[in-house]
Amino acid sequence: MFKKNVKHLQSDIFGLLASLPKASQKRAKCSEEQQFYKLIFCNIDEDIFSVLYSDVKSRPNSPINAMVSALILQSRKAWTYEQLFDSIQFHILVRLALGLDNLHEMPFSPATLFNFQNRLNDHFVKTGINLLEQVFDSLTQKQLKALKLKTNIQRTDSFLAASNIRSYSRLQLLIEMLIRLYRILSDEDKQKFQQQFKPYVEKTSGQYIYTLKGSDLPHELGKIGTLYHWISQNVSPLYQEHDIFQIFEQVYAEHFTVVNQKVAVKSADQLKSDAIQSPDDLDSTYREKNGKKSRGQAINVTETAHPDNSINLINDIAVNPNNKDDSKVFNKRIDKIVSQTPELDEIHFDGAFGSSDNDIKFEVYGISAIQTAIRGPKPEVDLGIEHVSEAEYIVSCPRQTVKSQLTRKRYKAVFDLSICGQCALQEKCPTLIQKKGRAYYFSHEDYLRKKRLRAIESIPPERRALRNNVEATVNEFVCKLRKG
Known part of the structure; x- marks a missing residue:
């Protein structure tokens, strides 16, 4: 109750x-x-x-x-x-x-x-x-109000980490499996294999992890992996008819692999979402809603970053699988961040966070996206696009500026061929040569992307390095996580 x-x-x-x-x-x-x-x-x-x-x-x-x-x-x-x-x-x-x-x-x-x-x-x-995340959100809202912090400028970054909480649960499962195995051994085999099992069967699995620090976990997982390999080779063949040993072999295959005759611990992201979570339940899974894996090793942090703030607070944290693109992870957080801090009008991030989907959300919310690095090679000829109205844009190159035309699906800017012919960059130009001139086709998404990439030029120099400071926050997390 x-x-x-x-x-x-x-x-x-x-x-x-x-x-x-x-x-x-x-x-x-x-x-x-x-x-x-x-x-x-x-x-x-x-x-x-x-x-x-x-x-x-x-x-x-x-x-x-x-x-x-x-x-x-x-x-x-x-x-x-x-x-x-x-x-x-x-x-x-x-x-x-x-x-x-x-x-x-x-x-x-x-x-x-x-x-x-x-x-x-x-x-x-x-x-x-995640109920703890809800607590974090609630505490953050109260602290933002109490400290009267400005939340209209924020910054975000991500880092890879291995959760100690997840590793504790993993180790406890592996130890619990050893305890179950030992129980069904004959008295003769219990005596025979006592030295191998003794460290793990004299306590409950919870009592064993009770004294461990997070930094101990990699060593403990490696040590237990060696024991699992030994059991698979020397004990399992004697008890093949027992269900618990069949489950043991499955757990062994899920958590460890043998490389060059040495046992290696699989990383958390290598564990399948339907891996056994309990010796009692082969059907137990570790999943999120809608069948997405909940094992996550990429942590995304967003914090306030207004220069006038005496201190800044983390106002959003997201944990996701480390094979998730930062831009996609952040896309799912934007709505929540805005709902928590509706004053947000400027967000700083690196090249990994930029995307067309994010640009569209930024436009809807009136947020200026400040990107500090560009993904991929920089274009040798960069065409600028200005938004005049819903149906018209102005497109400029190093030598001329023209108004756009609306086509069936996109917009089109046509540059004067006579001017283009005198340009030293014509061979590197992204435009297409047509009868009436050199044409450049683009969409509203292309405009938003260029706007994002140039946004950093529109803010004062002292604000252009704001994103860098989030790395200090990231370091506070990383130094406490074993695989930061």
């Missing part, structure tokens, strides 16, 4: 903070953790997560704002689960950050936090809705 956590709003005159010496109270109130409590914890909309719980009267959920805040702190501090729970239990400032005003209460157990993460993941797989 869903229930909000409002207990933290009732301060105790004999509580944890009040029991500290005056000097310590002052430091605690000025600490990063206290600011986290005020800006993040207190502003988490717990109603977002009500869909994860039953409407039937039953045992209420653990405090959601505490669990979400804990996951944020864990990511920010790069803690293992063990370090997270030690900090919650023994670190006064961390307890204050989670709205705890005593030393004896634990807001949730490790099992509860794992179950909460599983609920989030299951909901995302079934619906394609």
Whole structure:
């Protein structure tokens, strides 16, 4: 049963903070953790997560704002689960950050936090809705208003990364499979193969990953891959009739490959969307809505970038498969970014984000797209296009300017052949030689593209390098991700 956590709003005159010496109270109130409590914890909309719980009267959920805040702190501090729970239990400032005003209460157990993460993941797989993203959006809106930031100028960039959360789940599955295998071994074989299985079967899979840092995961996956190969060669042939070993062989093939007689771990993007997610369910899949894979390694970040802002905030994050074109990913985000920040009228990005589809959306929303690099070779003769009216454009080359004509499907600009004949660039010119002159055919999309490519020339020089600053934001993400 869903229930909000409002207990933290009732301060105790004999509580944890009040029991500290005056000097310590002052430091605690000025600490990063206290600011986290005020800006993040207190502003988490717990109603977002009500869909994860039953409407039937039953045992209420653990405090959601505490669990979400804990996951944020864990990511920010790069803690293992063990370090997270030690900090919650023994670190006064961390307890204050989670709205705890005593030393004896634990807001949730490790099992509860794992179950909460599983609920989030299951909901995302079934619906394609990321509830943590909704929390981020809600917090961002409140912070933009509180800080009175200008949002009309923004910048965006993307980077490749491997999610530690996904890797934890992957490793837990692989360990769980080993535990299941060990259970069905004969007593004789358990004794015989004890040395190989021992590190993984003395704990639950959750307990095993509990002490791991994100940086440990590549090594752990490699180590378990070697063991899987050994089991496939030495143990599987003895238990071929057992279903669990058939599932094991499928999991082994899904997650590992043998290259030059060495076991290699498949990268996350090599895993198929219908890969086994649980030893209990061969039909379990890891998909988004409409059958699209949810495994993603490309992260797109958009943030405010007005020069007048004393600080800037990230206002949109998108995670997608790393084989998705940046321009297509961004196209799906534009509507949301505009709905969150309707004042947006200038967006900075590099050449990977430019496309005709995006140009059309920018035109609809009245957004000036500032592209800092051009995809592909630069044209040797660049023809300029100005939009005069719905039916007319002015097209210019280095030597002449003409008005366009409307054809059945496109627009056409015809240049004087006598002038073209004297041009040193005529052999490199993109126009077509016709009886009445040299013709250049184009569409409204071509006009929008040229407008985007030249937009950077229309803004002050000090604004032309705004996109570069987003790389500092990207670096903050990359340094915490193992494959940044």
